[in-house]
Amino acid sequence: MRAKEFVIQGLQLCTRVILPNTYMDYVPYAVPFFLIAILIELAYGILKKKNTYRLNDAISSLFMGTLRTANKLIIISFGGYVFYLIETNNSLWRMDASSPLVWVFAFVVYDLVYYWFHRISHERQIFWASHVAHHQSEDYNLSTALRQTGTGALVTWVFYIPVFLIGVPSYVFVSVASVNLIYQFWVHSEHIPKLGWYENFFVTASNHRVHHAQNESYIDKNYGGVFIIWDRIFGTYKEEDDAVTPIYGIRGKIDTFNPIWANLHIYVKMFKDIWYAQSWKEKFFVPFAKTGWQPSSLSVSSEKDEFNAATFKKYNPQVPTKIKFYAFFQLLALSYVGLAILESGELNYQQLFVTITMMAFTMYCTSLWLDGKKGFVMEVTRLALFLMIGVYAYLEISLAQVAISLMVYSVINILILPWINRPQAIPEA
Numbered sequence: 001m002r003a004k005e006f007v008i009q010g011l012q013l014c015t016r017v018i019l020p021n022t023y024m025d026y027v028p029y030a031v032p033f034f035l036i037a038i039l040i041e042l043a044y045g046i047l048k049k050k051n052t053y054r055l056n057d058a059i060s061s062l063f064m065g066t067l068r069t070a071n072k073l074i075i076i077s078f079g080g081y082v083f084y085l086i087e088t089n090n091s092l093w094r095m096d097a098s099s100p101l102v103w104v105f106a107f108v109v110y111d112l113v114y115y116w117f118h119r120i121s122h123e124r125q126i127f128w129a130s131h132v133a134h135h136q137s138e139d140y141n142l143s144t145a146l147r148q149t150g151t152g153a154l155v156t157w158v159f160y161i162p163v164f165l166i167g168v169p170s171y172v173f174v175s176v177a178s179v180n181l182i183y184q185f186w187v188h189s190e191h192i193p194k195l196g197w198y199e200n201f202f203v204t205a206s207n208h209r210v211h212h213a214q215n216e217s218y219i220d221k222n223y224g225g226v227f228i229i230w231d232r233i234f235g236t237y238k239e240e241d242d243a244v245t246p247i248y249g250i251r252g253k254i255d256t257f258n259p260i261w262a263n264l265h266i267y268v269k270m271f272k273d274i275w276y277a278q279s280w281k282e283k284f285f286v287p288f289a290k291t292g293w294q295p296s297s298l299s300v301s302s303e304k305d306e307f308n309a310a311t312f313k314k315y316n317p318q319v320p321t322k323i324k325f326y327a328f329f330q331l332l333a334l335s336y337v338g339l340a341i342l343e344s345g346e347l348n349y350q351q352l353f354v355t356i357t358m359m360a361f362t363m364y365c366t367s368l369w370l371d372g373k374k375g376f377v378m379e380v381t382r383l384a385l386f387l388m389i390g391v392y393a394y395l396e397i398s399l400a401q402v403a404i405s406l407m408v409y410s411v412i413n414i415l416i417l418p419w420i421n422r423p424q425a426i427p428e429a
Contacts, residue, residue, distance in 0.1 A: 024171075026178040028343065034185060038142045041189060045141075052190045054316065055324050056370045058143040059331050060257040063363045064133055065146035066331075066338050067259055070356045095167045106168045107176040108227070110160075114180060115230040117159040118223040126287040129266035130155055136262055138249040138314045140212055145188035150263045180225050188212075194240065203228050206240045213246035214307055247312050251292075252305030255315045258367040260360060276300050317372040326420050330366045333409060334359055341402060351399075358386065369420070376421045383417070386410040 038058075045051040095102045121131035133149040163173055184203070186192075192205035199207060203224045211222040221238035224230045231237035240246070254265055270286050277283045277295035286295065294302055337359060341347070347355060365382050368375030387410045394403035 024175045024178070026175070027181060030182050030185070031339070034142070034146060037186070041142050041191065044191060048191075050191070052139055052141040053143070054139055054314075055328065056257055056316070056319075057137055057139045058141070059327050059370065060259065060262075060367070061137050061143040061147035062331055063257075063259045063334070063366070064150070064262065065148050066334050067150045067263075067356075067360060067363060068148035068152075069338055070342055070359055093167045094169050095172075097169045097172050102168075103172060103176065106163070106172045107179065109163060109166070109168065110173065110176050110180055111224065111226045112230060113160055113163055114225040115223050115227075115234070117156065118225065119234075119236065120159075122220055122223070123291055124287075125266065125270055125289050125291055125293070127155060128291045129270060132250060132266050133259075133262050135212060135250050136254060140188060140190050140209060140246070140248045142185065142188055144212070144248075145185045150259070151267075183226050184208075199228070199239075200232075201229055202226060207231075207238075209246050210238050210240050212248050214249055214251055215244055215247055215309060216307075217241065217244055218246060219251075247309055249314075250305075251307040253315060256367065257370045259363045273298065273302070276302075317370070319370060319372050322420055323369045326416065327366050327370055329416075330362055334362060346399070346402075354389065358382075358389065361385075376417070379413075379417060383410050383413050386413075 042051070042053050045053065095105075097103075117127075118131075121127040130149050130152040134144075134147055137144045137147055160173070164170065187203055187205045187208040189205045190209065194206045195204050198204060203222070203226055207222045207228055210218045213219065218238060221236055222228065222231050223236055228237065254262060256262070273286045273295055274283045276299045277286065278297035278299055279295060282295035282297055286293075292305055294304070337355065342352070342355065361382055365375055365378045368378060386406055390403045390406035390410060393399045393406065
């Protein structure tokens with residue numbers, strides 16, 4: 001077998017769920033409820049005159065969530081495949097999955113490992129690079145919960161190897177991991193107050209607001225996923241202070257809604273530090289250094305991340321309303337592709353790769369409009385590519401329904417584009 005064929009077949013294998021049929025990933029079933037909850041929170045905030053949503057930031061977060069879900073079909077199963085090989089090719093002792101105690105044990109152990117994974121993801125640069133995307137939103141609402149990294153699957157799975165080595169079956173692991181993730185959704189809200197005794201044991205909206213804040217007294221605190229007791233045990237707990245209003249986002253603002261740059265900017269920074277560091281010791285140390293560390297031997301000047309609560313201002317470029325509607329239309333279209341096409345299982349690996357690449361390109365082009373930049377040329381290029389892919393799919397791949405949908409979508413965009421590109425006066429913020 002040629003090397004290229006081996007790689008392609010291996011990647012195709014990793015896109016499938018290589019776990020027993022008895023496992024359950026509950027997250028896809030929860031997505032409709034997530035979206036309903038977002039709409040309810042938005043309506044509640046408007047009625048209470050405390051709206052925590054901005055369309056540009058929310059669309060950016062949902063783009064990130066869609067991109068992460070799409071990438072999952074290509075790379076996130078790599079860890080699952082490694083665990084599958086470990087479990088099937090080695091005579092490892094497995095716990096009895098029919099026992100409720102095993103599921104409770106697995107749930108607690110998973111959350112303990114998650115605490116350390118999450119903590120290290122904040123404390124070391126290579127892991128922060130894959131986690132930072134979740135913290136970039138300068139708003140705090142339920143859409144922030146869906147703002148997930150597109151690169152985390154490359155490194156996250158390493159932390160959970162001990163869970164398999166102690167005997168937790170792979171399908172039990174996937175199930176409790178999905179429940180853990182679903183629990184974390186509701187805590188991303190400014191509308192939920194402190195919950196009394198519950199705050200002492202569990203992650204809540206209050207103590208998770210602290211985690212997302214960049215205030216000096218709040219930063220790098222409260223890493224738990226479900227149980228806040230880990231933070232209390234290991235000294236990273238911080239209660240929300242009514243006198244200190246959380247300021248959300250990251251130090252070292254990226255000032256863009258571009259999801260590609262949001263996923264890659266820390267990797268680029270690390271690469272530059274490695275490239276310009278004069279010391280070989282420092283070059284090797286960069287990925288594993290404490291977050292924010294820079295080599296002392298840099299041959300070029302490099303800006304340090306600064307934060308001043310008194311002067312902080314959210315990134316909020318003013319764009320015409322029609323641009324916002326156009327961006328929202330792209331979000332709906334991409335959501336449909338993610339839920340109806342990618343999850344259908346009808347696409348092979350190469351088709352998945354093309355589809356996800358074009359989804360990412362669509363997000364990038366939309367971010368240009370939301371950033372107030374000139375996006376017309378890139379948009380024309382994107383739509384031309386879509387038309388060509390649609391025609392090719394219709395003639396060569398026998399995906400007629402997908403191809404027709406793609407061409408209809410492209411035509412609608414082409415008809416709207418001249419109106420979108422027409423200059424319009426923008427009111428001052």
